[in-house]
Amino acid sequence: MKVAGLTTGTYTHNAWLEMGSPGKYIPQEGNKQTIDFLRANRSVGLLPKLNVYGGPVEEVMSNIWKLREARMLGYYKLQINHVLAGVGEIGEIKEVHAHPQALMQCSDGLLSLGANPDFLFREAYKTPLMYETKQVVLEIQDEAGSLASALRVLVNHGVDLQYLHSTPYTRGKYRFYLLINEKDLPLMNSKVFRDELKEVGGNVVLDESGSLDESGNVKLVKTSTNLSSLNQVKYDPNLALICSEKTALENGLNIYQNPFCPTDNETHFSVISTMQVNDLDAFSGIVTDKVMALLSLPNRVGVLAQSLEIIKNYGLSLSFIMSLANNSGGYDFPMVMDKPKSVLLQSDIQKIGGNLRIL
DSSP states (O other), rough: OEEEEEEEHHHHHHHHTTTTTTTTEESSSSHHHHHHHHHHHHHHHEEEEEEEETOOOOHHHEEEEEOTTEEEEEEEEEEOOOEEEEEGGGOOEEEEEEHHHHHHHHHHHHHHBBBBHHHHHHHHTTTOOOOEEEEEEEEEEEEHHHHHHHHHHHHHOOOOOEEEEEEEETTEEEEEEEEGGGGGGGHHHHHHHHHHHHHEEEEEEEOOOGGGGBSSSSSSEOOSSSSSHHHHHOOOOTTTEEEHHHHHHTTOOOEESSSSSSSOOEEEEEEEEOOOOOOOOGGGTOOOOOOEEEEEEEETTTTTHHHHHHHHHHOOOEEEEEEEOTTTTSSEEEEEEESSSOOOHHHHHHHHHHHEEEO
């Protein structure tokens, strides 16, 4: 059995080791390459899907659906411990380099350095702004059905929702980045609307523009991988890197702060298979209570709220959702949700013109 994942030394590889090193590990340069490997080979892939602080890994959630014959065997929870490292002194730092996920996970530490992680937050989850649209943020409690109830308020007031993207905000609360028509902005600022939203545990805030250049005393630099910044950080005392302790030690970096992220920081790695796997015990410690699903809907006002009401009525909770325009003129919504116990869920979604594909 071949198991594809990010190169050795990464947290993905660490997850494979903690699962008992099942099969033969085939290192890949990126998550997209892992997905491509799964498409070309009957194998198993290990892909980070979301972090409890950094939110979803977008390149995985938006591309995993290229695998038409794949299924999710389960997911593995890996404790993530980032350190802040460099070659100088911590007081010399002017730039911090890291993957967007790591920057998000270490926002408290970055704030203590003088950076403003809120600018990074908006940059990392920036929505694709379109003509005559406005970006707003919907905050809701992490409870089953909360999103459906909040969207029902929007639909009842005729709000034209054009985009949706979720990410954890704090423990117990989620933020949903929305694109709405500018004409709906006065309505969303009205006391009546806000009071109705508050009754279902929601709140809406305007997302003011910001940029990383305004991030404070320390500039935050997003990188695709640590390898792209290592050679710079090794020779410049004004640069620092957020990485694993192992990476710092192997490259001769001084560790300024360990840990540099919350102690309960963890990433969930999906175990995706394009082959028949009969022995799940080979993957020690995987959890099977969640699934990745793709909800496809027509471009019709209120249909998303209807779909989420159906999911809510089955007692299922979502931990991630985002929207993508599809080739049929409608929208696809990659989701992570509780594992359905009834096959009737998919038929109920079909009754309103949608389709629910469970990986």
